Amino acid sequence: MRRPANTDLLSGIFGLAITGVFWWGRGDVGRLSIMFPHALLFLLAAFSVALVVKGLVRPERRSIFAEGDRAKIIGSCAILYVWVVAIPYVGFFLSSVAGFWGMACYLASSRRKVTPLLAAKLFCVVLAEVTFFYLIFAKLLYVPLPTGAFFQ
Amino acid sequence: MELFWEVATQLMEPFVFLLILGGVTAGLFVGAMPGLTASMALAVLLPFTFKLPPLHGLVALGAVYMGAIYGGSFAAILVNTPGTPSSIATAFEGYPMAKDGRALEAIGLATVSSAIGGLAGVFFLLVLSPPLARLSLQFGSAEYFWVAMLGLTLIASLSPGSTLKGFLGGSIGMILAAVGVAPIGGENRFTFGMPVLQGGVEMIVALIGFFVIPELFNMAAHGRAALAEVTLESRKRGTFLGAIRTVFSMPGNLVRSCIIGEIVAIIPGAGGSIANLVAYNEAKRASKHPERFGKGAVEGLVASESSNNVTVAGSMVPLLTLGIPGAPPDAVILGVMLMHGLRPGLDLFTVSGSLTYGFIISMGLAALYMIPVGLLGGRLIYRVIVKTPHYLLVPSIALVTILGTYALRNSLSDVVIMLLLGTSGFLLKELGVDSAPIVLGLILGSIAEMGFVQTLLRGTALEHPWMMLFQNRLSQIIIVLMVLSFASPYLSSGVRRLKKPLDKPPEEASE
Numbered sequence: 001m002r003r004p005a006n007t008d009l010l011s012g013i014f015g016l017a018i019t020g021v022f023w024w025g026r027g028d029v030g031r032l033s034i035m036f037p038h039a040l041l042f043l044l045a046a047f048s049v050a051l052v053v054k055g056l057v058r059p060e061r062r063s064i065f066a067e068g069d070r071a072k073i074i075g076s077c078a079i080l081y082v083w084v085v086a087i088p089y090v091g092f093f094l095s096s097v098a099g100f101w102g103m104a105c106y107l108a109s110s111r112r113k114v115t116p117l118l119a120a121k122l123f124c125v126v127l128a129e130v131t132f133f134y135l136i137f138a139k140l141l142y143v144p145l146p147t148g149a150f151f152q
Numbered sequence: 153m154e155l156f157w158e159v160a161t162q163l164m165e166p167f168v169f170l171l172i173l174g175g176v177t178a179g180l181f182v183g184a185m186p187g188l189t190a191s192m193a194l195a196v197l198l199p200f201t202f203k204l205p206p207l208h209g210l211v212a213l214g215a216v217y218m219g220a221i222y223g224g225s226f227a228a229i230l231v232n233t234p235g236t237p238s239s240i241a242t243a244f245e246g247y248p249m250a251k252d253g254r255a256l257e258a259i260g261l262a263t264v265s266s267a268i269g270g271l272a273g274v275f276f277l278l279v280l281s282p283p284l285a286r287l288s289l290q291f292g293s294a295e296y297f298w299v300a301m302l303g304l305t306l307i308a309s310l311s312p313g314s315t316l317k318g319f320l321g322g323s324i325g326m327i328l329a330a331v332g333v334a335p336i337g338g339e340n341r342f343t344f345g346m347p348v349l350q351g352g353v354e355m356i357v358a359l360i361g362f363f364v365i366p367e368l369f370n371m372a373a374h375g376r377a378a379l380a381e382v383t384l385e386s387r388k389r390g391t392f393l394g395a396i397r398t399v400f401s402m403p404g405n406l407v408r409s410c411i412i413g414e415i416v417a418i419i420p421g422a423g424g425s426i427a428n429l430v431a432y433n434e435a436k437r438a439s440k441h442p443e444r445f446g447k448g449a450v451e452g453l454v455a456s457e458s459s460n461n462v463t464v465a466g467s468m469v470p471l472l473t474l475g476i477p478g479a480p481p482d483a484v485i486l487g488v489m490l491m492h493g494l495r496p497g498l499d500l501f502t503v504s505g506s507l508t509y510g511f512i513i514s515m516g517l518a519a520l521y522m523i524p525v526g527l528l529g530g531r532l533i534y535r536v537i538v539k540t541p542h543y544l545l546v547p548s549i550a551l552v553t554i555l556g557t558y559a560l561r562n563s564l565s566d567v568v569i570m571l572l573l574g575t576s577g578f579l580l581k582e583l584g585v586d587s588a589p590i591v592l593g594l595i596l597g598s599i600a601e602m603g604f605v606q607t608l609l610r611g612t613a614l615e616h617p618w619m620m621l622f623q624n625r626l627s628q629i630i631i632v633l634m635v636l637s638f639a640s641p642y643l644s645s646g647v648r649r650l651k652k653p654l655d656k657p658p659e660e661a662s663e
Binding site: 030033039040043065068070085087092096100122 | 320334
């Protein structure tokens, strides 16, 4: 059983962190450009502080990441980031086939054993689907999808 | 009359017919999947409209929106899991009906009610928008600032959970909108030395991130656990004509639910998720047999489904006139309009009249197309959805999301920004900060900034320039509304606390 977290305090800290990041990232700009963001940052800080205070005085406690498989969230997130980061290097098509296939096998493993046969079947489905969308976007909608190092 | 023929000619094109049919079907697919919202349906299918002319793109998205809200009823009736938040009350009555062997009857009633609701929404939009657009001409910079703040206050007050977290989300959205070139000063802000941020956070990129990525992670975490196998076997086969007769046999319920749907739709950020519950509650209160509710009461189902589909077109009243989305999916529609250079306001109804009226009427057609699509293809669509394994569904959505975000400006940086915003949106959602206020803050941020800075510039002759924000009557009315909406959650909880001791039995109260 996961211990409920003080979400008021955590969201307040998150808000203060964002306020800090934007406060230091203001740069040297004129009054007209910064007057509204300044007002907003004060507002953001006020709401964050109010949440921190509420978190200390009368906190709302609830379980976070309690529902579902937490490992699957982290795993899918990691695959998604690697998939996107790989696009400029290996091109859209290859990275998508690999990312899609990797995610499909990973998610399938929660329900059943991913046998070589299932993996091969999934690969065929993935290849067909990525090719379909690639053709629609690249050839029909004329979107110049990244080709990567292999196809240059 | 000329405008009428122009609109009619546009909508009679076979391609428009196919767009509406395809849009309703696609929306039905996504809406019928528990967990996938109408906002996500629009965000995922958005890239397919990029290369279309403005009217065709808007027609397709309007049809997707209509289909997605209706599609939510399928999962609500068949597996007791609302496909979208707009169908929560549908599950209260639809599922007991399905368990009682009346699944097809419930689907028929939901289809007819949704179609009527959709048409009512279009009627309200046609009647209310032009006068409101003319009124918007009286809005100066101060009024626009306050309207933006009112929109944000309303959505923060109505967002699920803590109001304070709603305000935090709205403020985060507004500060994100401040990234890039300042609309008045023209200087770069908050770019953190990254040239890619000079253009700001592209609204559609943020919308896709906030609406799609958190749902994607949720689906990955839950798998298809929510989707139990369901049979569509029905003891009673309920006919379409029978459904029409039943729905029209309760005109009071129908009219009341449509009016409730429209009132809720006009409130920025509220939408079908609130309308269906309010209409259901009112139907129960007005019913001669409230004890039947929760056991398959037809009135409840009709109230929920008619009211939620009113909000599809109905929520576009503030969008088309003031540029403030009435419901989260409208934010995507606004993004498409701005992408095509269409600015909300009176010009939409005069200069771009044929396009705007064409879009509005097309939503009425989409409501009508729901009947054949829902009744003939609905069951087939639902079976396909249930049979598609989640481990193919999640990466498929990820693929379309990546492609769509990239295609917007042919930029991989946009994809990375979308992922980062989506991941932050997921984390914030876990902490109780909903995505809707963040997205609305992002949209309203630039409107509010323009109004704020322009008003202060106009007031430079005054001793206190900021007094200019409060000087005219319209601004004062909007401020009063804003204060009321800000205070309403606290007032209602105070009233509840005061009422609690009074509700206790006398002996308990005296203890």
